[in-house]
Amino acid sequence: MTVRENQSRMPVVEALENFISGEHVPLHMPGHKGRNVMTDSWDLRWDVTELEGLDDLHMPEGIILEAEELAADLFGADETLFLVNGTTSGIMAAMAAVAGDGELIIAAGDCHESVTRGFVMSGAMPLYLFPHFDVDNCVAGGISPDELEGILKMGAEARAVILTHPSYFGTSSDLLNLVRVAHRHGVPVIVDEAHGAQATFADTGVSPALSCGADLVIQSTHKMLGSMTQTSMLHMQGQLVDRRRVRYFAGMMQSTSPSYPLMASLDFVRAKMAAEGREMWNRIVDLTEKTRDRIDEIRGFRCLRTYEQYDGVTAEIEKTRLIIDPAECGLSGTELEEILRRDFGIWLEFADQLYAVALSGAGTVQEDMSALTSALQAISDSRRKHDPGNAGSTGPDRKTGTGAALRKRLYTVRPERVMSPRKAVMGRGTMTDLRYAEGMIAAAAVSVYPPGIPFLRPGERITAEICRLAADCIDAGYHLHGAERRETAGGAVYYIPATMEDGHRAAFSSII
Numbered sequence: 001m002t003v004r005e006n007q008s009r010m011p012v013v014e015a016l017e018n019f020i021s022g023e024h025v026p027l028h029m030p031g032h033k034g035r036n037v038m039t040d041s042w043d044l045r046w047d048v049t050e051l052e053g054l055d056d057l058h059m060p061e062g063i064i065l066e067a068e069e070l071a072a073d074l075f076g077a078d079e080t081l082f083l084v085n086g087t088t089s090g091i092m093a094a095m096a097a098v099a100g101d102g103e104l105i106i107a108a109g110d111c112h113e114s115v116t117r118g119f120v121m122s123g124a125m126p127l128y129l130f131p132h133f134d135v136d137n138c139v140a141g142g143i144s145p146d147e148l149e150g151i152l153k154m155g156a157e158a159r160a161v162i163l164t165h166p167s168y169f170g171t172s173s174d175l176l177n178l179v180r181v182a183h184r185h186g187v188p189v190i191v192d193e194a195h196g197a198q199a200t201f202a203d204t205g206v207s208p209a210l211s212c213g214a215d216l217v218i219q220s221t222h223k224m225l226g227s228m229t230q231t232s233m234l235h236m237q238g239q240l241v242d243r244r245r246v247r248y249f250a251g252m253m254q255s256t257s258p259s260y261p262l263m264a265s266l267d268f269v270r271a272k273m274a275a276e277g278r279e280m281w282n283r284i285v286d287l288t289e290k291t292r293d294r295i296d297e298i299r300g301f302r303c304l305r306t307y308e309q310y311d312g313v314t315a316e317i318e319k320t321r322l323i324i325d326p327a328e329c330g331l332s333g334t335e336l337e338e339i340l341r342r343d344f345g346i347w348l349e350f351a352d353q354l355y356a357v358a359l360s361g362a363g364t365v366q367e368d369m370s371a372l373t374s375a376l377q378a379i380s381d382s383r384r385k386h387d388p389g390n391a392g393s394t395g396p397d398r399k400t401g402t403g404a405a406l407r408k409r410l411y412t413v414r415p416e417r418v419m420s421p422r423k424a425v426m427g428r429g430t431m432t433d434l435r436y437a438e439g440m441i442a443a444a445a446v447s448v449y450p451p452g453i454p455f456l457r458p459g460e461r462i463t464a465e466i467c468r469l470a471a472d473c474i475d476a477g478y479h480l481h482g483a484e485r486r487e488t489a490g491g492a493v494y495y496i497p498a499t500m501e502d503g504h505r506a507a508f509s510s511i512i
């Protein structure tokens with residue numbers, strides 16, 4: 001065994017120390033923003049296991065059950081489960097609880113990667129319903145209730161429908177009507193409300209999933225409400241889903257030694273929201289609205305406020321996030337994100353070619369938003385000074401620019417499903433250069449990150465169109481998430497596990 005040098009180094013610790021030592025305006029997750037939203041009395045001695053009197057997350061009968069019941073009461077659920085492995089674990093548990101091998105789940109085509117994982121883990125078969133694409137704003141809108149109705153009427157024997165509400169960009173679907181349609185056919189609705197727990201406390205422009213009648217709702221409490229990263233809640237209501245099965249699978253997706261500090265942070269945040277949630281979130285929505293108004297006054301910038309949900313229906317972008325379009329300042333979203341971070345110490349949640357996204361959260365203060373608007377004003381002024389034609393003219397075009405064209409293709413490509421995601425991943429295949437994989441079947445999900453919505457999922461045929469799309473994304477400098485990057489003399493190439501219909505070699509056991 002070789003002993004590595006530099007054993008005194010702690011790369012993660014050093015990076016974090018370095019990270020917090022710099023100037024840092026946090027407009028990204030988690031919701032506490034590095035401020036103590038919860039309590040000053042955190043104590044390392046809280047890091048214990050299931051000792052006498054401390055209950056057991058996997059069979060709660062005492063204090064944990066009581067804390068979960070208080071949360072259910074606050075959010076309006078029949079029953080709530082605490083999760084210490086994120087919404088990812090809740091989504092996978094919910095899917096495994098409703099569908100087994102080969103059974104159908106209808107999923108929003110823009111769902112998060114955790115839904116793809118849920119298909120692989122459960123063996124369920126996906127039928128994707130793709131959200132309407134708003135061409136003017138170049139964002140994915142919502143799923144049409146009529147389309148869902150059509151599919152269910154045709155006799156699709158779906159075990160559940162799973163939807164994202166709201167999306168990363170703050171768009172959503174007409175959930176109330178989607179739930180009505182699904183319930184008319186006796187089909188339960190699972191909602192990935194990772195970004196939407198705050199809707200319980202203020203008008204965020206997106207109605208809370210539980211109030212729309214969704215059966216299973218999973219919220220990343222950590223993303224917005226201020227609990228520790230990895231903490232989420234899974235809410236349940238109604239009779240369409242076997243709740244004991246959900247609890248069973250939720251247990252399977254989490255450690256048998258769940259962290260008490262994480263559970264305590266959920267308990268704290270629930271109590272805080274019960275006491276101050278309305279006042280807090282009305283203040284944050286108001287602050288974010290005022291910031292949006294201010295940004296719109298700065299030459300060269302504008303914020304996305306509404307979008308076409310589907311067929312002429314306009315809806316509001318979720319109000320606690322700022323989707324900043326810097327095109328008229330002659331910048332792409334990623335360029336703006338870099339300038340803000342490098343020159344002003346302002347860290348956004350994410351950016352792509354067209355937009356830069358800032359998130360508020362429980363820890364957001366007026367100074368964060370003022371820092372953002374001052375920086376945008378300074379960027380606008382300096383760009384006009386150096387190039388008087390700028391800030392008011394150029395930049396990536398939402399309709400015709402390369403970024404827009406690629407984004408549209410990413411959201412509207414419709415691969416053919418050949419086999420279940422699980423069968424593809426567990427099948428016999430090989431690591432394959434994506435450029436030459438035409439005709440094979442993907443055994444992994446591939447997405448452009450951000451925003452991380454897959455354009456190819458396990459079990460789908462890799463068509464010539466997909467190969468071209470992947471090549472164009474690589475040429476445009478996008479990072480392909482889910483594929484293995486290999487450097488060659490001709491530049492980076494991406495390999496993914498892929499399989500043929502039946503036969504060939506095992507996926508993940510690369511023969512290259």
Ligand SMILES: Cc1ncc(COP(=O)(O)O)c(C=O)c1O
Pocket residue numbers: 085086087088089112114164167168192194195219220230231232
């Ligand atoms: C839409 C969506 N769903 C689910 C998740 C997973 O949430 P978590 O990080 O709590 O596991 C994310 C994470 O970013 C997300 O954006």
